[in-house]
Amino acid sequence: MTDVKNLEELFQAKIDAEQKIEPKDWMPDAYRKNLIRQISQHAHSEVVGMLPEGNWITRAPSLKRKAILLAKVQDEAGHGLYLYSAVETMGTSREQTIDDLLSGKAKYSSIFNYPTLSWADIGAIGWLVDGAAIMNQVMLCRTSYGPYARAMVRICKEESFHQRQGYEIMAVLAKGSPEQKEMAQDALNRWWWPSLMMFGPTDANSPHSEQSMKWKIKRQSNDELRQTFIDRTVQQAEVIGLSIPDPDLKWNEETQHYDWGEIDWTEFNNVVAGNGPCNKERLAARNKAHNDGAWVREAALAYAAKKAKRKAA
């Protein structure tokens, strides 16, 4: 009989050989737990992420922008579903996963606990928040768990429209009236730092990272991804004439990267702990939607049972 140690070696050898792990393969318990946590958090982020944007669907400045925003929010629902499906392949029920979100036990990306105060925030979210998410998601297309990697490929194909529509909103506002430009700059000021926090704690303070790298769940560190995001985004801000709200931001000729200021980790920890501006509102909205939809789920089942009975008769 093969013992666990041997199985673990075989498992790691598969990973080292760049073979994907599939649902029915043996995997260490910790790998399964780690992925269930990560993929479900990711799924919840897609779903909760619909709330700040949904806030502006009825108030989009034109029919075109409204149609685009609707399509984007619908994509986010789809992304949540791809990911929930991936979690389910690990043997945990959909019901359990959703319950963990609704009870507050599971986390989602803290960025969605900030409010969308103006239309420019929709631009900033697409450009910065989706932009930061893409950095992470492109890496995850090569993650070691097959169903997660396949979901990410699908998501990445769709996500680039999200970032581009956001950047376009910002570009248009920045070229508009002084008030519009100011609105765009204000949105950038408020979303910049929370977007950098999306990459998670610094490598020195990231307890799960080393194991995740060994299992090839992650392939780049938080700090690497954050730096690439900053390097790319600063240039994009320059193109549209907006300024990054960081007095310490400076090009470093030697490293060929931007040096930048300090993230306020106290704020980060506060929002993660549930004390952000919208944590309670977001969770309440999800719970309300779930409870208000209960009769629909029941009715659909009753209808399906009735139809099946009629067919059998």
Added chain:
Amino acid sequence: MSNNPNNWPLWEIFIQSKRGLEHKHVGSLHAADPQMAIENARDVYTRRQEGNSIWVVLAEHMHASRPEDAESFYDPADDKVYRHPTFYTMPEGAKYI
């Protein structure tokens, strides 16, 4: 997996991207009945014209081979190179073969 009868069952979704091509597995979703599964699959998996035909199969009706048996299960094919056309030496000069 959940056995709660109040939950919609899980369906595996297969999409044909173009007439003439095979249906390919793309993922899964929950739905109360086959029609709803097909409609939800359209909304979830074909938002950008990725397909023109959808199959849905109750996940509980799917059966799969066991990865831990893979070696012995597939080894009968390992020593049968003569199943490939390149195994055979054709006489020099023969055409269209």
